Amino acid sequence: MQDPIKYANSLGQGATTEIVFNRHFNPGADYSNKQAAVLNDAAFETARSTISAWPGYATTPLLGLPGIAAEAGVAALHYKDEGGRFGLGSFKALGGAYAVLRLLTREVAARKGIDAPQIEEILAGVHDDVISTITVCCATDGNHGRSVAWGARIFGCKCVIFIHATVSEGRKSAIEAYGAEVRRCAGNYDDSVREADETARAEGWFVVSDTSYPGYTEIPKDVMQGYEVMAAEAAEQLDAGPTHVFVQTGVGGVAAAVAAQLRRRYGGAQAPRVILADPEDSACWLETIRNGEPTAVTGDLDTLMAGLACGEISLLAWDVLKPLCFATISVADADAVACMRRLAEPVPGDPAIVAGESAVAGLAAFLAAAGNAEARAALELDAASRVLVFGTEADTDPALYEELVGKSADAVRAGA
Numbered sequence: 001m002q003d004p005i006k007y008a009n010s011l012g013q014g015a016t017t018e019i020v021f022n023r024h025f026n027p028g029a030d031y032s033n034k035q036a037a038v039l040n041d042a043a044f045e046t047a048r049s050t051i052s053a054w055p056g057y058a059t060t061p062l063l064g065l066p067g068i069a070a071e072a073g074v075a076a077l078h079y080k081d082e083g084g085r086f087g088l089g090s091f092k093a094l095g096g097a098y099a100v101l102r103l104l105t106r107e108v109a110a111r112k113g114i115d116a117p118q119i120e121e122i123l124a125g126v127h128d129d130v131i132s133t134i135t136v137c138c139a140t141d142g143n144h145g146r147s148v149a150w151g152a153r154i155f156g157c158k159c160v161i162f163i164h165a166t167v168s169e170g171r172k173s174a175i176e177a178y179g180a181e182v183r184r185c186a187g188n189y190d191d192s193v194r195e196a197d198e199t200a201r202a203e204g205w206f207v208v209s210d211t212s213y214p215g216y217t218e219i220p221k222d223v224m225q226g227y228e229v230m231a232a233e234a235a236e237q238l239d240a241g242p243t244h245v246f247v248q249t250g251v252g253g254v255a256a257a258v259a260a261q262l263r264r265r266y267g268g269a270q271a272p273r274v275i276l277a278d279p280e281d282s283a284c285w286l287e288t289i290r291n292g293e294p295t296a297v298t299g300d301l302d303t304l305m306a307g308l309a310c311g312e313i314s315l316l317a318w319d320v321l322k323p324l325c326f327a328t329i330s331v332a333d334a335d336a337v338a339c340m341r342r343l344a345e346p347v348p349g350d351p352a353i354v355a356g357e358s359a360v361a362g363l364a365a366f367l368a369a370a371g372n373a374e375a376r377a378a379l380e381l382d383a384a385s386r387v388l389v390f391g392t393e394a395d396t397d398p399a400l401y402e403e404l405v406g407k408s409a410d411a412v413r414a415g416a
Helices: 043-051 065-073 096-112 121-122 143-157 169-176 189-203 219-238 251-269 286-292 315-323 333-344 362-370 373-379 398-405 409-412
Strands: 006-008 016-021 062-064 076-081 135-141 158-163 181-184 244-248 272-281 325-331 386-391
Touching: 006 373, 016 286, 016 362, 016 373, 043 096, 043 219, 043 286, 062 219, 065 076, 065 189, 065 362, 076 219, 096 121, 096 143, 096 219, 121 143, 135 143, 143 169, 158 169, 158 189, 158 325, 169 181, 169 373, 219 251, 219 315, 219 386, 244 251, 244 362, 251 272, 251 315, 251 398, 272 286, 272 362, 286 325, 325 362, 325 373, 333 362, 333 398, 362 373, 362 386
Parallel strands: 076 386, 135 158, 158 181, 244 272, 244 386, 272 325
Antiparallel strands: 006 016, 016 325, 062 076
């Protein structure tokens, strides 16, 4: 295994980058039963057929960035723009809302002694006698809670969302707009996860979380299976498969979904190198890869990339990513802001893109690596590389976006 690389990058002012390589990386290994127990083709096809039947479903755009690609010295760079997904501003609609629906169909079937009902029955209110008695809850940095609240409103159950101390009022209000009760907790994201779990046990509610932990694994599988839809769309939009994917980590669910979908789609020999982008102020995946086993980080986890502010990885995501992740790269808050501005004021040939703080971590990790000769060589980035990144959110906090970028998202879109 190669030693970590650490260097000053040219993105955020004074920012540094660290790359840690995964000792467990094994591109030649079969996709194991352990991985398939989390994410597999049959479960993905169920998620895809269900989600694509929802009102308002549309494939999100895959945007080419030839200007940045040329500057970075690679053949192609594509950005999967999730800002328009179901009007929620992020890819999270694919996970939380889908998991809510799966939970409700299981509960209706169990309580009425029938087969799992079709979505048409749920939407028509046929089973409101059961669904209206159910409360779902979760902890969130913003986007996942919005998705769960949206799903609860569409499908007819009650919803309580737990947010931690540093979640913005703008994100709180956005969740409340979908009819959920929002409770603010002391501490960081991981503290809010524990409070949601404890409250659900006491009240008889159902936790719909995007992270897994001992004793809680089934619903996060549904969340991750929904996320695979985004990865499949991107693969089908590309003329040629990517050689590298840089994808951001919170608890790791989306990274696992992307890596699993692309590994099963392309096979071991042709699957892209998957590099995780981890905020340096909540670097649980960086430390996990460094230590070769799940490793928690503590503190306030107060990164600007609010959707990625997690101190503990998802154990299911680890099962999937352990042999599939090539390396993890640290991303400073200043790097994220630099990339938000770069997309808002694009280089010639590139479209203007509204990207939230958490959306650009993968792009920031790529650019930080592409600008350093040692990192380029270690990651095998060259003039033939085809890079894919996932823009997982737009301006989910419009006021913060304008503060960071210097103009509103509407102004950026108007100039696109």
